Amino acid sequence: MEATRATDEELVAAILEGDAALYTDLVERYRGRLINYLNRFLGNAEESEELSQEVFLRVYRALDRYNPKYRFSTWLFRVARNAAIDLIRKRRLKLVPMQRVGRDGQAREREFESEERDPYRTLRNLERRHAIGAAIDGLREEYRELIQLRHFAEMTYEEIAEFKGMPLGTVKNKLFRGRRMLKARLADYLTD
Protein backbone atom coordinates (compact mmCIF):
# COMPACT_ATOMS: atom_id res chain seq x y z
CA MET A 1 0.00 0.00 0.00
CA GLU A 2 1.25 3.50 -0.85
CA ALA A 3 0.93 5.16 2.53
CA THR A 4 1.07 8.74 1.22
CA ARG A 5 -2.08 8.32 -0.89
CA ALA A 6 -4.06 6.04 1.39
CA THR A 7 -6.83 7.52 3.48
CA ASP A 8 -6.56 7.35 7.26
CA GLU A 9 -9.22 4.68 7.34
CA GLU A 10 -7.36 2.55 4.74
CA LEU A 11 -4.18 2.88 6.76
CA VAL A 12 -5.97 1.78 9.92
CA ALA A 13 -7.39 -1.25 8.08
CA ALA A 14 -3.91 -2.18 6.81
CA ILE A 15 -2.42 -1.77 10.29
CA LEU A 16 -5.10 -4.03 11.75
CA GLU A 17 -4.26 -6.62 9.08
CA GLY A 18 -0.69 -6.71 10.42
CA ASP A 19 1.26 -3.89 8.74
CA ALA A 20 2.02 -2.11 12.02
CA ALA A 21 4.77 0.03 10.44
CA LEU A 22 2.09 2.08 8.67
CA TYR A 23 1.10 3.59 12.00
CA THR A 24 4.16 5.83 11.79
CA ASP A 25 2.55 7.37 8.68
CA LEU A 26 -0.57 8.18 10.65
CA VAL A 27 1.58 9.63 13.41
CA GLU A 28 3.46 11.83 10.95
CA ARG A 29 0.17 12.94 9.40
CA TYR A 30 -1.28 14.18 12.66
CA ARG A 31 1.61 14.86 15.01
CA GLY A 32 2.00 18.58 14.32
CA ARG A 33 -1.73 19.23 14.39
CA LEU A 34 -2.19 17.24 17.56
CA ILE A 35 0.65 19.01 19.37
CA ASN A 36 -0.78 22.40 18.39
CA TYR A 37 -4.26 21.38 19.48
CA LEU A 38 -2.98 20.14 22.84
CA ASN A 39 -0.82 23.22 23.25
CA ARG A 40 -3.94 25.40 23.13
CA PHE A 41 -5.21 23.48 26.18
CA LEU A 42 -1.97 23.07 28.06
CA GLY A 43 -0.01 26.19 27.07
CA ASN A 44 3.22 24.23 27.23
CA ALA A 45 4.95 22.91 24.11
CA GLU A 46 7.00 20.25 25.87
CA GLU A 47 4.04 18.91 27.81
CA SER A 48 1.93 18.95 24.63
CA GLU A 49 4.56 16.95 22.77
CA GLU A 50 4.78 14.38 25.55
CA LEU A 51 1.01 14.07 25.76
CA SER A 52 0.74 13.71 21.99
CA GLN A 53 3.00 10.66 22.17
CA GLU A 54 0.86 9.21 24.91
CA VAL A 55 -2.27 9.84 22.86
CA PHE A 56 -0.76 8.13 19.81
CA LEU A 57 0.17 5.11 21.90
CA ARG A 58 -3.28 5.00 23.52
CA VAL A 59 -4.92 5.12 20.10
CA TYR A 60 -2.56 2.45 18.74
CA ARG A 61 -3.36 0.10 21.59
CA ALA A 62 -7.09 0.62 21.07
CA LEU A 63 -6.96 0.55 17.26
CA ASP A 64 -8.96 -2.68 17.05
CA ARG A 65 -11.85 -0.84 18.69
CA TYR A 66 -11.85 1.92 16.03
CA ASN A 67 -15.24 2.41 14.40
CA PRO A 68 -14.70 3.12 10.67
CA LYS A 69 -18.11 4.81 10.57
CA TYR A 70 -16.32 7.91 11.87
CA ARG A 71 -13.17 9.63 10.67
CA PHE A 72 -9.92 8.55 12.29
CA SER A 73 -9.17 12.22 13.03
CA THR A 74 -12.42 12.58 14.98
CA TRP A 75 -11.46 9.67 17.21
CA LEU A 76 -7.83 10.78 17.59
CA PHE A 77 -8.73 14.34 18.61
CA ARG A 78 -11.42 13.08 21.00
CA VAL A 79 -8.86 10.90 22.75
CA ALA A 80 -6.50 13.90 22.79
CA ARG A 81 -9.12 16.23 24.23
CA ASN A 82 -9.96 13.76 27.00
CA ALA A 83 -6.26 13.23 27.74
CA ALA A 84 -5.73 17.00 27.93
CA ILE A 85 -8.71 17.44 30.26
CA ASP A 86 -7.41 14.63 32.51
CA LEU A 87 -3.99 16.26 32.61
CA ILE A 88 -5.45 19.67 33.42
CA ARG A 89 -7.47 18.12 36.25
CA LYS A 90 -4.33 16.50 37.66
CA ARG A 91 -2.37 19.68 37.12
CA ARG A 92 -4.84 21.69 39.21
CA LEU A 93 -3.50 19.86 42.21
CA LYS A 94 -0.03 21.29 41.62
CA LEU A 95 -0.42 24.70 40.04
CA VAL A 96 2.72 26.44 38.82
CA PRO A 97 2.61 30.11 39.83
CA MET A 98 2.83 32.49 36.87
CA GLN A 99 4.77 34.90 39.05
CA ARG A 100 8.07 34.46 40.79
CA VAL A 101 9.55 36.56 43.58
CA GLY A 102 12.71 38.43 42.65
CA ARG A 103 15.74 39.11 44.88
CA ASP A 104 14.23 42.44 45.80
CA GLY A 105 11.11 40.67 47.10
CA GLN A 106 8.94 41.99 44.23
CA ALA A 107 6.66 39.61 42.33
CA ARG A 108 7.60 39.29 38.66
CA GLU A 109 5.94 37.64 35.69
CA ARG A 110 7.47 34.25 34.94
CA GLU A 111 9.50 34.49 31.76
CA PHE A 112 9.33 32.01 28.93
CA GLU A 113 12.38 30.87 27.02
CA SER A 114 12.89 32.52 23.68
CA GLU A 115 15.49 32.07 20.96
CA GLU A 116 15.08 35.70 19.89
CA ARG A 117 18.21 37.76 20.64
CA ASP A 118 16.69 41.19 20.11
CA PRO A 119 15.02 42.18 23.42
CA TYR A 120 12.57 44.53 21.68
CA ARG A 121 11.39 41.80 19.31
CA THR A 122 11.26 39.30 22.15
CA LEU A 123 9.01 41.64 24.09
CA ARG A 124 6.83 42.30 21.06
CA ASN A 125 6.51 38.56 20.32
CA LEU A 126 5.65 37.89 23.93
CA GLU A 127 3.02 40.64 23.94
CA ARG A 128 1.53 39.35 20.71
CA ARG A 129 1.43 35.80 22.01
CA HIS A 130 -0.29 36.91 25.20
CA ALA A 131 -2.75 39.02 23.20
CA ILE A 132 -3.64 36.10 20.90
CA GLY A 133 -3.97 33.75 23.87
CA ALA A 134 -6.16 36.22 25.75
CA ALA A 135 -8.30 36.92 22.67
CA ILE A 136 -8.94 33.21 22.07
CA ASP A 137 -9.47 32.43 25.75
CA GLY A 138 -11.91 35.32 25.97
CA LEU A 139 -14.19 33.83 23.32
CA ARG A 140 -17.26 31.95 24.37
CA GLU A 141 -16.68 28.19 24.52
CA GLU A 142 -18.76 27.49 21.39
CA TYR A 143 -16.50 29.78 19.31
CA ARG A 144 -13.23 29.11 21.09
CA GLU A 145 -13.29 25.39 20.50
CA LEU A 146 -14.07 25.77 16.82
CA ILE A 147 -11.25 28.28 16.39
CA GLN A 148 -8.88 25.84 18.08
CA LEU A 149 -10.03 22.96 15.92
CA ARG A 150 -9.74 24.97 12.70
CA HIS A 151 -6.61 27.02 13.28
CA PHE A 152 -4.54 24.82 15.59
CA ALA A 153 -5.73 21.25 14.94
CA GLU A 154 -6.11 22.31 11.27
CA MET A 155 -9.29 20.31 10.85
CA THR A 156 -11.42 20.77 7.75
CA TYR A 157 -14.95 22.11 8.21
CA GLU A 158 -16.29 18.62 7.54
CA GLU A 159 -14.02 17.13 10.20
CA ILE A 160 -15.14 19.76 12.70
CA ALA A 161 -18.80 19.07 11.85
CA GLU A 162 -18.30 15.39 12.60
CA PHE A 163 -16.16 16.03 15.68
CA LYS A 164 -18.74 18.37 17.18
CA GLY A 165 -21.82 16.65 15.76
CA MET A 166 -22.92 19.93 14.16
CA PRO A 167 -24.33 20.72 10.72
CA LEU A 168 -21.70 22.07 8.31
CA GLY A 169 -23.57 25.38 8.03
CA THR A 170 -23.39 25.89 11.79
CA VAL A 171 -19.63 25.26 11.73
CA LYS A 172 -19.19 27.87 9.00
CA ASN A 173 -21.32 30.39 10.86
CA LYS A 174 -19.65 29.89 14.21
CA LEU A 175 -16.18 30.14 12.69
CA PHE A 176 -17.22 33.30 10.90
CA ARG A 177 -18.49 34.84 14.15
CA GLY A 178 -15.49 33.62 16.13
CA ARG A 179 -13.03 35.08 13.64
CA ARG A 180 -14.94 38.34 13.51
CA MET A 181 -14.54 38.67 17.28
CA LEU A 182 -10.87 37.74 17.13
CA LYS A 183 -10.29 40.24 14.33
CA ALA A 184 -11.76 43.02 16.43
CA ARG A 185 -9.77 42.04 19.52
CA LEU A 186 -6.49 41.66 17.66
CA ALA A 187 -6.89 44.67 15.37
CA ASP A 188 -3.62 46.17 16.65
CA TYR A 189 -1.67 43.16 15.44
CA LEU A 190 -3.29 42.85 12.04
CA THR A 191 -1.71 45.94 10.53
CA ASP A 192 1.96 44.94 11.13
Added chain:
Amino acid sequence: MTSSDRSDGMASCAHAELIDAWVDGAVSEAERRSAEQHIAECAACRDEARALSALHELLAAERLSPEPLAIDLHAPRTRRRAGRRRVAVAAAALVALFGGALALLATIAPAAGSAASAAATLFDFVATVGMLGAGLLDASWRGLNVAMSSALAPATPALLFGGAAVVGLAGLLFSLLLRRGSRASARQRSRR
Protein backbone atom coordinates in the same frame (compact mmCIF):
# COMPACT_ATOMS: atom_id res chain seq x y z
CA MET B 1 -20.34 39.33 23.47
CA THR B 2 -18.50 42.65 23.90
CA SER B 3 -19.18 45.80 21.91
CA SER B 4 -15.91 45.29 20.04
CA ASP B 5 -17.23 41.91 18.93
CA ARG B 6 -20.15 43.61 17.22
CA SER B 7 -18.29 46.60 15.84
CA ASP B 8 -17.68 45.39 12.35
CA GLY B 9 -18.47 47.29 9.19
CA MET B 10 -18.57 44.03 7.25
CA ALA B 11 -21.48 42.72 9.28
CA SER B 12 -23.83 44.77 7.14
CA CYS B 13 -22.64 43.14 3.91
CA ALA B 14 -24.67 40.11 2.95
CA HIS B 15 -21.50 38.46 1.59
CA ALA B 16 -19.54 38.67 4.87
CA GLU B 17 -19.81 34.98 5.73
CA LEU B 18 -19.01 33.95 2.18
CA ILE B 19 -15.88 36.14 2.16
CA ASP B 20 -14.80 34.67 5.49
CA ALA B 21 -15.11 31.11 4.15
CA TRP B 22 -13.41 32.13 0.88
CA VAL B 23 -10.36 33.49 2.73
CA ASP B 24 -10.29 30.23 4.68
CA GLY B 25 -10.35 28.23 1.43
CA ALA B 26 -13.56 26.49 2.50
CA VAL B 27 -15.81 27.21 -0.46
CA SER B 28 -17.14 25.24 -3.40
CA GLU B 29 -16.19 26.18 -6.95
CA ALA B 30 -19.47 28.10 -7.44
CA GLU B 31 -18.99 29.93 -4.11
CA ARG B 32 -15.43 30.79 -5.06
CA ARG B 33 -16.57 32.41 -8.31
CA SER B 34 -19.30 34.31 -6.48
CA ALA B 35 -16.88 35.53 -3.77
CA GLU B 36 -14.28 36.68 -6.31
CA GLN B 37 -16.87 38.51 -8.34
CA HIS B 38 -18.13 40.27 -5.23
CA ILE B 39 -14.62 41.18 -4.02
CA ALA B 40 -13.96 42.85 -7.37
CA GLU B 41 -16.96 45.11 -6.84
CA CYS B 42 -16.97 45.73 -3.06
CA ALA B 43 -14.14 47.75 -1.48
CA ALA B 44 -15.32 47.01 2.07
CA CYS B 45 -15.13 43.28 1.40
CA ARG B 46 -11.66 43.65 -0.11
CA ASP B 47 -10.48 45.31 3.12
CA GLU B 48 -12.23 42.63 5.10
CA ALA B 49 -10.53 39.89 3.09
CA ARG B 50 -7.14 41.54 3.72
CA ALA B 51 -7.78 41.74 7.47
CA LEU B 52 -8.95 38.14 7.57
CA SER B 53 -5.84 36.98 5.72
CA ALA B 54 -3.73 38.83 8.29
CA LEU B 55 -5.67 37.10 11.08
CA HIS B 56 -5.04 33.70 9.48
CA GLU B 57 -1.33 34.49 9.28
CA LEU B 58 -1.26 35.69 12.87
CA LEU B 59 -2.86 32.50 14.14
CA ALA B 60 -0.70 30.32 11.90
CA ALA B 61 2.44 31.99 13.28
CA GLU B 62 1.41 30.80 16.72
CA ARG B 63 1.44 27.18 15.65
CA LEU B 64 4.39 25.10 16.76
CA SER B 65 6.46 23.27 14.15
CA PRO B 66 7.68 20.15 15.88
CA GLU B 67 10.53 18.15 14.41
CA PRO B 68 9.42 15.03 12.55
CA LEU B 69 9.40 12.11 14.91
CA ALA B 70 8.14 8.61 14.33
CA ILE B 71 7.05 6.58 17.30
CA ASP B 72 9.14 3.42 17.17
CA LEU B 73 6.50 0.76 17.48
CA HIS B 74 8.99 -1.94 16.56
CA ALA B 75 11.54 -1.26 19.24
CA PRO B 76 10.18 -3.70 21.84
CA ARG B 77 9.70 -6.39 19.20
CA THR B 78 13.25 -5.86 17.85
CA ARG B 79 14.63 -6.07 21.36
CA ARG B 80 12.73 -9.31 21.92
CA ARG B 81 13.98 -10.64 18.57
CA ALA B 82 17.56 -9.64 19.37
CA GLY B 83 17.23 -11.38 22.74
CA ARG B 84 15.90 -14.54 21.11
CA ARG B 85 18.75 -14.42 18.56
CA ARG B 86 21.35 -14.17 21.29
CA VAL B 87 19.91 -17.19 23.09
CA ALA B 88 19.83 -19.16 19.80
CA VAL B 89 23.46 -18.34 18.99
CA ALA B 90 24.59 -19.15 22.53
CA ALA B 91 22.73 -22.49 22.33
CA ALA B 92 24.38 -23.22 18.95
CA ALA B 93 27.79 -22.46 20.45
CA LEU B 94 27.14 -24.84 23.34
CA VAL B 95 25.95 -27.59 21.00
CA ALA B 96 29.04 -27.07 18.82
CA LEU B 97 31.33 -27.28 21.86
CA PHE B 98 29.57 -30.35 23.23
CA GLY B 99 29.46 -32.03 19.82
CA GLY B 100 33.12 -31.23 19.26
CA ALA B 101 34.00 -32.71 22.63
CA LEU B 102 32.05 -35.90 21.89
CA ALA B 103 33.66 -36.24 18.46
CA LEU B 104 37.05 -35.76 20.04
CA LEU B 105 36.25 -38.34 22.73
CA ALA B 106 35.23 -40.81 20.03
CA THR B 107 38.56 -40.21 18.28
CA ILE B 108 40.66 -40.44 21.42
CA ALA B 109 38.88 -43.36 23.18
CA PRO B 110 40.27 -46.20 21.01
CA ALA B 111 43.80 -44.81 21.28
CA ALA B 112 43.46 -44.24 25.04
CA GLY B 113 42.58 -47.92 25.60
CA SER B 114 39.75 -47.58 28.16
CA ALA B 115 36.75 -45.42 28.98
CA ALA B 116 38.45 -44.21 32.19
CA SER B 117 41.54 -42.97 30.43
CA ALA B 118 39.35 -41.52 27.67
CA ALA B 119 37.43 -39.60 30.31
CA ALA B 120 40.72 -38.40 31.82
CA THR B 121 41.82 -37.26 28.37
CA LEU B 122 38.51 -35.47 27.93
CA PHE B 123 39.01 -33.76 31.29
CA ASP B 124 42.42 -32.61 30.05
CA PHE B 125 40.73 -31.36 26.90
CA VAL B 126 38.06 -29.39 28.82
CA ALA B 127 40.74 -27.86 31.03
CA THR B 128 42.75 -26.96 27.95
CA VAL B 129 39.75 -25.31 26.29
CA GLY B 130 38.96 -23.44 29.50
CA MET B 131 42.48 -22.15 29.84
CA LEU B 132 42.58 -21.25 26.17
CA GLY B 133 39.33 -19.39 26.62
CA ALA B 134 40.76 -17.54 29.60
CA GLY B 135 43.81 -16.72 27.54
CA LEU B 136 41.66 -15.41 24.69
CA LEU B 137 39.48 -13.35 26.97
CA ASP B 138 42.53 -11.83 28.54
CA ALA B 139 43.53 -10.97 24.99
CA SER B 140 47.12 -11.33 25.93
CA TRP B 141 49.51 -13.23 23.70
CA ARG B 142 51.65 -13.77 26.69
CA GLY B 143 48.82 -15.28 28.69
CA LEU B 144 47.91 -17.43 25.73
CA ASN B 145 51.48 -18.66 25.35
CA VAL B 146 51.65 -19.54 29.03
CA ALA B 147 48.32 -21.36 28.79
CA MET B 148 49.40 -23.24 25.70
CA SER B 149 52.81 -24.21 26.97
CA SER B 150 51.53 -25.41 30.33
CA ALA B 151 48.37 -27.13 29.16
CA LEU B 152 49.21 -28.45 25.76
CA ALA B 153 52.54 -30.00 26.47
CA PRO B 154 51.15 -33.53 27.19
CA ALA B 155 48.47 -33.31 24.54
CA THR B 156 48.42 -35.43 21.42
CA PRO B 157 48.39 -33.84 17.94
CA ALA B 158 44.73 -35.00 17.56
CA LEU B 159 43.79 -33.25 20.80
CA LEU B 160 45.60 -30.09 19.69
CA PHE B 161 43.86 -30.11 16.34
CA GLY B 162 40.40 -30.85 17.79
CA GLY B 163 40.80 -28.29 20.60
CA ALA B 164 41.94 -25.60 18.20
CA ALA B 165 39.03 -26.36 15.85
CA VAL B 166 36.45 -26.18 18.65
CA VAL B 167 37.94 -22.99 20.12
CA GLY B 168 38.07 -21.47 16.63
CA LEU B 169 34.43 -22.36 16.06
CA ALA B 170 33.42 -20.97 19.46
CA GLY B 171 35.40 -17.78 18.77
CA LEU B 172 33.70 -17.41 15.40
CA LEU B 173 30.25 -17.85 16.93
CA PHE B 174 31.14 -15.44 19.76
CA SER B 175 32.30 -12.73 17.33
CA LEU B 176 29.15 -13.22 15.24
CA LEU B 177 27.09 -12.83 18.39
CA LEU B 178 28.93 -9.64 19.34
CA ARG B 179 28.57 -8.17 15.84
CA ARG B 180 24.84 -8.85 15.69
CA GLY B 181 24.39 -7.47 19.17
CA SER B 182 26.21 -4.25 18.32
CA ARG B 183 24.30 -3.93 15.01
CA ALA B 184 20.98 -4.31 16.82
CA SER B 185 21.88 -1.67 19.41
CA ALA B 186 23.16 0.68 16.65
CA ARG B 187 19.84 0.28 14.83
CA GLN B 188 17.94 1.07 18.01
CA ARG B 189 20.14 4.11 18.65
CA SER B 190 19.61 5.42 15.12
CA ARG B 191 15.83 5.05 15.49
CA ARG B 192 15.90 7.10 18.66
